Amino acid sequence: MPVVQTSTDDVFINCPFDDAFAPTFRALIFAILVCGFRTRSARELDDGGQTRIDKIFALIEQCRxxxxxxxxxxxxxxxxxxxxxxxxxxxxxxxxxxxGGQHQKVKRILILDVEQFRYQG
Known part of the structure; x- marks a missing residue:
């Protein structure tokens, strides 16, 4: 299996894709693009032969x-x-x-939530 290097320009967005979250999703995309990065999300792919989880795996592998x-x-x-x-x-x-391998270990994560440190409980 070939080693896939993470792109230093790719940002994986993991968020709701419903109408209520759409303004926040657009704001995230805008901020990412203005900072010179490329947005990636499950919404970009439309391949009926690929399962959603495989799409997510591939995106996560490719994004730093x-x-x-x-x-x-x-x-x-x-x-x-x-x-x-x-x-x-x-x-x-x-x-x-x-x-993951050395290319995966350099990943950086921003976690957004409604309450500070809720997920660390």
Missing amino acids: YGIHDLSRTELDAVNNLPRFNMPLELGLFLGAKRY
């Missing part, structure tokens, strides 16, 4: 930076379950940083 928004992990009103995908993608990014 990650912005992970955990502010929307509240319980869903319909099934009373939290949104697990954002914490899962953060875990995958942390796992790549911890257990």
Whole structure:
């Protein structure tokens, strides 16, 4: 398996993609682009032959930076379950940083949440 180097220009955005979060998503994209980086997210890929988790794996492998928004992990009103995908993608990014090769160990992460240090509890 070839070694994939992380791009020093790529920023993986892990956040909700619903209408309520759209203004924040656009602001993140704007800030990243203005700072000279390239945004990456699961929304950029449209390959029916690739599963969503494989898309996420590939993006995480390719990106040196990650912005992970955990502010929307509240319980869903319909099934009373939290949104697990954002914490899962953060875990995958942390796992790549911890257990990946030398190109993965240089990853840097920004975690956004509604309450400071909530996830460190």
